Amino acid sequence: MAQDAFEDIVADFEFLEDWEDRYRHVIELGRGMDPLDDALKVPATKVDGCASQVWLHPVIEGGRFRFDGDSDAMIVRGLIAVLRALYNGLPVGEVARVDAGAELARLGLQEHLSAQRSNGLRAMIERVRGVAAAA
Template identity: 80%
Template sequence: MAQPAFEEIVEDFEFLEDWEDRYRHVIELGKAMDPLEDALKVPANKVDGCASQVWLFPKIDNGTFRFDGESDAMIVRGLIAVLRALYNDLPVGQVTSVDAQGELARLGLQDHLSAQRSNGVRAMIGRIREVAAEAA
């Protein structure tokens, strides 16, 4: 079972039957995030493999994983928000055991994202897992 915040997104998607509405919902999730401080938009936080500019800033506090992120593309910013709902507040040792692709499949995203966007999501998941594995 995923984090409650992610389960809420799943429920919202079940309610929104039209993909255009779901797409708008993902964008709204991204808009609701606080912007990443410019000082954190550095090469060390940049995610390679994304078509747009993406920065992820992970934080581990008392064994709890969290990250903030930013993108110059609205839909990607929304995808960051979805990943935050999936991973934030997990014990760092559990992050790598999350079946992100399986959880995201529940949203049907893979059927509606371009190949480049899908690669970018995989790159973001890879970065999240890498940071968590190093910290665990």
């Protein structure tokens, strides 16, 4: 079961019929995030496998998982916002149970992302799952 914040994005996508409008919405989601502090943009938080610069900073508090992130590409920053809606607030043990591919398929993202962006999205998901599994 996806988080309420992710369900809101799904509902928004159902309302927005045109992919260009959906693309703009993803960018707006990214613009709505607070920037990641430059001190956290270090090799340990950088995600390899992305065409853009991407940093994810995970935090586990009270057994719950969340992460902040940033990118130098607006659409990737928006994809980070989508992933935050999917994962943030989950009990750390449930992160690995999220079928991110199936959830993101509800948005139709895969058909509209370049191969490089799709690979980067997979790399971000793997990082999230890896950090949660190690916790």
